[in-house]
Amino acid sequence: MESWAEMEEQILKELNLHRMKEDAEVFSRLERYSGSEAGEAAVDYLVQELEAAGIEHERHYYELMRSLPVQASVTVKKSGEPDFTVEAIAAVYSGEANGLQGELVWDEMCAKGQLSGMEQEERFRTFKGKIILTYDTSFSFYYEAARAGALGIIAIWPKDIHHHDTMGGAWGMPGSRDRDLYPYLPYVQILGQDGLRLIELAKADMAVTAQMDVVMDNRIVRSSMPVATVPGKSESFVLLSGHYDSWYEGMTDNGAANVLMLETARALKKFQDRLNRTVVIAWWSGHSDGRYSGSTWFCDHHYAYLRKHCVAHINMDICGCEGSNAVRFDMTGMEGEAFNDEFLRPYNSRSPLPYRALDRSSDQTFWGTMTPVSIAPQFYVDDGQTPRPQKRGDILRPAAMPAAFGVGGPFFWWHTREDTLDKVGDDVLARDCEIAARLVLRYAMERPLPIDMNGFIGEMQSYFEAFAEELDPDFDVAPVLDAIALTRKSARKLSDAIQAYPEQDADGILIRTAGELVRLKYTYSSPYGHDYAVEHQPYGVFSSLLGVHRDNTPEDRYLMSQTDFIRQRNRMTGQLHEVCEAIELQLYRWQVQ
Numbered sequence: 001m002e003s004w005a006e007m008e009e010q011i012l013k014e015l016n017l018h019r020m021k022e023d024a025e026v027f028s029r030l031e032r033y034s035g036s037e038a039g040e041a042a043v044d045y046l047v048q049e050l051e052a053a054g055i056e057h058e059r060h061y062y063e064l065m066r067s068l069p070v071q072a073s074v075t076v077k078k079s080g081e082p083d084f085t086v087e088a089i090a091a092v093y094s095g096e097a098n099g100l101q102g103e104l105v106w107d108e109m110c111a112k113g114q115l116s117g118m119e120q121e122e123r124f125r126t127f128k129g130k131i132i133l134t135y136d137t138s139f140s141f142y143y144e145a146a147r148a149g150a151l152g153i154i155a156i157w158p159k160d161i162h163h164h165d166t167m168g169g170a171w172g173m174p175g176s177r178d179r180d181l182y183p184y185l186p187y188v189q190i191l192g193q194d195g196l197r198l199i200e201l202a203k204a205d206m207a208v209t210a211q212m213d214v215v216m217d218n219r220i221v222r223s224s225m226p227v228a229t230v231p232g233k234s235e236s237f238v239l240l241s242g243h244y245d246s247w248y249e250g251m252t253d254n255g256a257a258n259v260l261m262l263e264t265a266r267a268l269k270k271f272q273d274r275l276n277r278t279v280v281i282a283w284w285s286g287h288s289d290g291r292y293s294g295s296t297w298f299c300d301h302h303y304a305y306l307r308k309h310c311v312a313h314i315n316m317d318i319c320g321c322e323g324s325n326a327v328r329f330d331m332t333g334m335e336g337e338a339f340n341d342e343f344l345r346p347y348n349s350r351s352p353l354p355y356r357a358l359d360r361s362s363d364q365t366f367w368g369t370m371t372p373v374s375i376a377p378q379f380y381v382d383d384g385q386t387p388r389p390q391k392r393g394d395i396l397r398p399a400a401m402p403a404a405f406g407v408g409g410p411f412f413w414w415h416t417r418e419d420t421l422d423k424v425g426d427d428v429l430a431r432d433c434e435i436a437a438r439l440v441l442r443y444a445m446e447r448p449l450p451i452d453m454n455g456f457i458g459e460m461q462s463y464f465e466a467f468a469e470e471l472d473p474d475f476d477v478a479p480v481l482d483a484i485a486l487t488r489k490s491a492r493k494l495s496d497a498i499q500a501y502p503e504q505d506a507d508g509i510l511i512r513t514a515g516e517l518v519r520l521k522y523t524y525s526s527p528y529g530h531d532y533a534v535e536h537q538p539y540g541v542f543s544s545l546l547g548v549h550r551d552n553t554p555e556d557r558y559l560m561s562q563t564d565f566i567r568q569r570n571r572m573t574g575q576l577h578e579v580c581e582a583i584e585l586q587l588y589r590w591q592v593q
Contacts, residue, residue, distance in 0.1 A: 004445040007274055011437060014267035017430045022257035023049070024251065024429075028421040032246045034285040034294070035221030036064050042244055046226045046262060046283060053266045057228040062301075064286045064293035068217040069091040069164070072188045074154055075102070075211040079502045086198070088154070088188035089213045092289055093168040095152075095184035097214040100131075102151040104210040104327065106202035107134035111140075117553035124148040126130060131210045133198055137189070139534055142167045146183035152212045153187045156195030164247050164415040165189060166288065171530035172296020172365065181532065186214045212477065223285040223293050232275030235309050236507040238443045239280050240264060241288030242296065242316040243363060251421050253414040256320030258283060260433035264440060277311065277444045277507075284363055288415070291533055292557045293363040303528070306366060308499075311507055312373035312443035317362045319379065319432040321404075321411045322425035325581060326382035327435065328353040328401065331375040332518045333459055336452030337391075343438070347431065350382060354392050356401055357538045358522060360531070368517030369525040372451055376434055379428070380404035395459070396466050396537075396546065404587065448498050453491045453514050460484055460521065467542050472549050475565045477542070484575035487517075490580040497592045511584040513579050520575055541568040 015064045026045055030038040043059065050057045077083050109115060109123045128149035134141065137155050145153055159355040169181030192414035201208050225244075229237075242257035249255065266280045281443070286293030299306060329340055333355065344352035358364055358374060366374065380402045389399035403409035413419045442450065461484050467477045494513065498506045521538045525531050537543035541564050548561055 002115065004274070004441070005063060007271055007445070008438060008441050011271060011441060012434055013265045014270060015263055015430070015433050015437060016427060019266075020259045020263050020429060020433065021426065023262060024255060024421060024424060027258060028249050028251055030408065032244055032250065034245045034289050035223040039245060039285060040224060042258075043224050043226055046244070046258070047492055049181040050265070052227050053071060053269055054231065054446060055228050055269050057226055057267055059224050059226050060298065061224045061434055062286070062297045063220050063222055064290040064297070066217075066219065066221045066223075066286065066289050067094075068289055069094065070215040070217050072214045073410070074188060074190060075213070076198065077209040077211065078205060079207050086190050086194045087162070088190050088214060089162045089164065089189045091189065092164070092166040092291070093182055093184065093218070094187040094214055094216055096216050097152060097186040097212040100152055100186060101209055102129060102214045104154075104198065104202050104208045105130040105132055106199055107132050107136065110134045110136040117548065117557050119555075120161060121554055130221050131212065133195070133202055133210075135195075137165055138429070139167055139169050142185065142187060143169055143181070143183060143184075146185040150185065152185060154198070154210065154212070155187065155189045156180050158192045158193060158195075159412055160191045160193050161412065161416050161418065162191065163189065164288065166291055167536060168291040169532050170291065171450070171533040172286070172292045173300065175529075186212050188212065188214060194403070196300070214528065222339065223294070225285055225298070226283050227298070228265050228281040230265060230272045230275065230279040230281070232272065233279040234277045234505075234507070236311050237278035237280050237309050238440050239310055239366070240316070240440050241282040241284060241311045241313065241363060243284040243294065245285045245287050245289060245294075247288060247415050247419065248417045249420050252411065252419055252423050253318045254287075254316070255317035256424050256432065256457060257318070257428055259350040260319060260436055261316060263433055264437045267437060268440070275444050276447055279440055280445050287363060292363050292365055292498065295363040299365050299369065303369065306369040307527075308508075308511070310366065310369060310371045312375070312450055313366050313371050314435055314436060314439045314443075315363055315376045317584065318405060318411070318414055318431070319426075320424040320429040321379055322423050322428060323381055323410060323427070324379040324404075324428050325349070326380050326402075328378050328380065329355045329375055330378055332358060332360050332373060332521070333356050334372050334451045334453065334456045334514050334518055335375065336455050338452070339450065347435065348382065349384065351390060351399060353388060354390070356398070360533065360535050364522075365520045366529065367519050368530065370511050370519050370527065372449065372510055372514040372518055374518070375439055377432070378404060378433065379441075381410045395462050395533070396470065398541070415456060448502060449510050451510065453517070454488070454495060456514070456517060457484060457488045459489055460517070461488070463539055464542075467539075471542070471545055474550075474562060475545055477569065480569060480572045480576075484572040487576045487579055490583040491497045495585045497587055497590060501590060501592070504590055509582065512582050514578055516575060541565065561566065579589060
């Protein structure tokens with residue numbers, strides 16, 4: 001073959017929908033909880049198929065803190081009226097309760113949007129010794145309610161279908177300092193229609209008592225994960241990953257992704273002698289029932305390998321959804337807007353949506369390893385009429401993207417009993433497999449690594465210019481802007497050198513520089529640890545300070561915010577200077593002036 005474009009065409013022809021459907025049938029018969037018999041049977045099947053295809057693989061065993069709800073209910077007691085029971089489902093890492101009773105209090109501030117520090121303090125002051133009824137399903141709320149002395153939480157899932165959730169604040173495998181991130185406060189979710197009924201009761205009568213009964217299976221289990229390798233000409237590698245554990249059948253979350261990953265591995269195997277970079281395919285457990293424990297364990301135990309050699313991570317989570325007709329990307333931004341538009345154009349009837357910054361979910365575990373590229377395709381329904389952003393606008397408040405999952409989205413069945421094999425569409429499964437294969441092949445083949453560091457730094461500058469305008473004057477980001485200007489000059493020199501001397505292997509320096517820039521955007525702690533499992537915007541500490549002022553924040557919290565800020569500012573400026581020094585050293589080694 002004269003070009004890898006021709007190789008791509010041949011690989012896409014190898015993708016076999018009939019074989020994927022047979023694999024999906026097997027997965028649909030297995031409820032794949034981490035460490036369970038059915039979960040291990042799924043790994044047995046994947047290993048069997050990898051062996052049959054002659055694909056190198058390892059089966060990694062590890063221990064995790066798994067949490068599964070067993071039974072939950074809420075009984076409502078009101079003076080002079082018969083008791084009634086409301087169906088409920090407990091969250092992962094909920095505490096247990098046996099006849100726990102307390103006054104039911106409606107969290108009316110949950111519907112008020114973003115609250116100031118003073119408002120939050122007032123909100124939680126009333127929670128002590130009460131059972132709280134709320135729409136707030138965030139871990140931050142759960143944690144603060146536990147600290148405030150709440151007895152338990154009854155959260156309302158707006159849909160009338162039971163949906164599993166997780167209340168653990170540690171990302172993956174916890175360390176000894178993470179113990180407080182497991183409050184084990186009894187926490188259940190109830191259906192939307194039942195929630196409305198309880199809200200009315202709580203508003204009308206202060207003498208409403210709720211009784212919570214929660215049985216959990218919280219324990220350490222042993223689980224395994226298959227990791228396949230299709231070796232290329234270089235140790236640099238692309239990681240294709242997705243979790244195999246599920247709720248019930250879990251066929252769009254995440255059985256469809258599991259089978260398309262397997263099919264991609266089979267196709268790549270036939271062309272491995274032509275791959276410029278290695279491809280690693282990993283099926284994680286501990287995703288839903290262990291808060292990303294599997295990918296975290298792998299990251300921790302293969303950290304040096306990842307940090308030195310991983311150039312891209314393609315994460316497939318929730319795929320094959322019947323009725324999906326459009327695709328967008330969540331990605332780091334290092335990939336470039338031009339790539340976003342070009343790659344997605346064939347999969348959308350309208351102009352592709354601009355990329356969305358990655359969120360803190362879905363096994364996005366590898367930012368600390370300085371992986372330059374991370375892409376999580378998102379599949380949705382485009383009705384052809386809904387207005388949508390064409391380009392990134394206000395960088396601190398990007399326009400909302402079309403909903404696909406959860407409340408308001410058409411694919412409401414994730415984390416529910418309804419995520420069954422019939423929810424997987426044949427044509428959609430074939431499309432999603434093609435997308436995964438093409439993404440992997442792009443980053444396994446193109447030299448130099450196709451990234452847009454200059455565009456990324458330009459966007460970084462836009463973020464900090466916006467911070468300079470909107471943050472309180474106490475939070476001065478001018479030193480960061482100065483460091484960004486220097487980094488931009490160095491990055492241009494590096495890009496010019498790579499283009500001028502394409503024979504040089506640039507993967508290592510791009511991991512150390514582009515990967516570090518990505519780490520600064522998406523993390524706030526050590527590269528050897530993991531940030532909390534809490535949603536945050538890019539440049540998270542800086543973003544969290546928007547709207548924080550002395551007159552709306554408790555005095556102690558404002559002082560803490562100032563400490564957070566100065567440390568993050570030091571981190572940004574210090575690491576940006578490290579990036580510049582790494583570039584200058586590499587140019588010296590290449591003997592480039």
